[in-house]
Each structure stands twice: as C-alpha cells, then as structure tokens.
Amino acid sequence: MKSIFEKYGISRQEVLEWGMKHYPQFTNENILAQLYLRHVKKVNLDPNDVALMTGKEVDVEDLQPGEWCIIQVVVGAKVRSNSYRGCPECYKRVDDNNMCPKCGLVTPVDLFWDTYVAGDNTGDVMVSFPPRIANEYRNLEGTILKIRGFLNDQGEFIAQNIEVVKEPPKSLEEKKEQTVVEKEVEALRNVLLNFPEVSYEDLKTWHRQRGFTTDLDLLIMKVGAVKDENGKVRLT
Numbered sequence: 001m002k003s004i005f006e007k008y009g010i011s012r013q014e015v016l017e018w019g020m021k022h023y024p025q026f027t028n029e030n031i032l033a034q035l036y037l038r039h040v041k042k043v044n045l046d047p048n049d050v051a052l053m054t055g056k057e058v059d060v061e062d063l064q065p066g067e068w069c070i071i072q073v074v075v076g077a078k079v080r081s082n083s084y085r086g087c088p089e090c091y092k093r094v095d096d097n098n099m100c101p102k103c104g105l106v107t108p109v110d111l112f113w114d115t116y117v118a119g120d121n122t123g124d125v126m127v128s129f130p131p132r133i134a135n136e137y138r139n140l141e142g143t144i145l146k147i148r149g150f151l152n153d154q155g156e157f158i159a160q161n162i163e164v165v166k167e168p169p170k171s172l173e174e175k176k177e178q179t180v181v182e183k184e185v186e187a188l189r190n191v192l193l194n195f196p197e198v199s200y201e202d203l204k205t206w207h208r209q210r211g212f213t214t215d216l217d218l219l220i221m222k223v224g225a226v227k228d229e230n231g232k233v234r235l236t
C-alpha cells in the first residue's frame with residue numbers, strides 16, 4: 001500500500017500549506033492530508049487508508065497485547081504459511097461445493113495467512129498477514145513496512161494495513177524471483193507425479209487458477225516434461 005500522498009498524487013508541501021492557512025495550530029500531516037483530500041480534492045477516501053494513518057507508532061519492545069498501533073519494521077524470514085480454499089472477493093472459506101457464505105457460488109482460490117519474523121532496533125516479533133495482504137504480497141522478506149495492527153494474546157502481531165516504506169535490495173529481489181519460479185516448478189512436478197498423463201488444456205486451467213506468474217511452457221521445460229502429439233504432458 002502506498003502512502004496517502006503517493007496514492008492520491010498530492011504533495012506533503014501542498015497539504016502543509018493548506019493546513020497552515022486553515023489549521024495553523026495543528027501540524028498532524030495525516031489528519032490534514034485526509035481533510036485536504038476530502039474537502040479540497042473532493043476524494044472519497046478508502047476507509048483502509050484512513051485507518052492506516054491513525055494510530056500511535058510504537059517500538060516493538062513496548063508492544064502491549066490488544067492495543068492498536070503502528071510499528072515500523074524490516075521483515076525477516078517467513079516462518080509459516082497457512083493456506084485454504086477461499087472466496088477471491090471476501091476471503092471467506094468456501095465449502096466443498098465452492099459456496100462462499102457471503103457471495104454464493106464462486107471460483108475459489110488458494111488464500112494465505114503468512115507469518116514472518118520482523119523487527120526494529122528494539123526487538124523482534126512474529127507478524128501475521130491476513131489473505132487480503134498476503135495474497136497481494138507473496139514475499140515480504142527484506143521489505144521495510146509500516147504496519148498497523150495489534151499484538152494478540154499469543155504474542156503475535158496481527159497486521160491490518162501495511163505501507164511499504166522501502167522495497168528489498170536488488171539482490172533479494174532476484175532471489176525472490178527465483179524462488180517464485182522454483183515454487184511453481186515444484187508445484188507442477190507434484191501434479192505430474194500424481195497425474196502422469198495430464199492434458200495440456202487441464203494444466204492451463206490449473207496454471208490460471210493458481211495465479212502462477214511463470215509461463216506454463218517454461219515451467220514444463222524447467223520441470224523436464226514434454227507435450228506429446230495428443231496434447232498430453234508427461235515427465236521424461
């Protein structure tokens with residue numbers, strides 16, 4: 001998620017100037033930016049953006065269970081990833097007939113709850129990202145984030161909104177790319193081990209439903225499989 005300034009294409013400078021004129025006794029950039037957007041730019045703000053900007057910034061060592069706050073951390077390794085089949089619109093779990101309790105019949109997708117260790121200069125903490133965030137950001141390792149959320153009773157910080165402060169260095173980016181390809185190759189290998197003669201068309205559907213980003217033909221090549229004249233794909 002971008003900062004409120006970036007997202008709505010306004011500068012900090014114009015907000016502060018407007019604020020000086022109308023609210024000279026306040027310098028709270030977040031509230032001023034919200035008011036400026038709503039009253040000058042006539043923008044209907046996304047409630048998530050408003051929530052993101054609201055809260056106290058807290059050091060990790062000072063986190064208290066149940067208190068909503070904002071932490072700024074660098075994300076370390078992913079320690080857990082739980083997935084389930086759910087609704088692509090509202091992220092609720094679907095039943096065996098692909099029925100979402102809220103949206104009705106849907107085409108379910110794999111949804112993730114990802115947990116990473118993350119920290120600032122005062123300490124580190126496990127941070128869990130719900131599917132709304134984890135499915136958009138499959139790999140946050142090395143990223144500096146502002147996270148709004150709260151510490152639960154198990155001592156895990158539950159993220160509600162995030163703002164990317166800084167992307168990971170290039171060397172990590174490259175590794176990340178490689179990891180995505182590797183994961184998708186691995187998934188294809190598992191399919192081919194379970195279904196030794198799967199049709200290319202079925203694989204295309206599977207590939208699309210998983211939201212894989214690596215080209216299917218490239219995956220087939222990398223896994224060491226071939227497509228025969230009948231359109232069946234098999235490991236060699």
Ligand SMILES: [Zn+2]
Nearest residue numbers: 087090100103
């Ligand atoms: Zn739904």
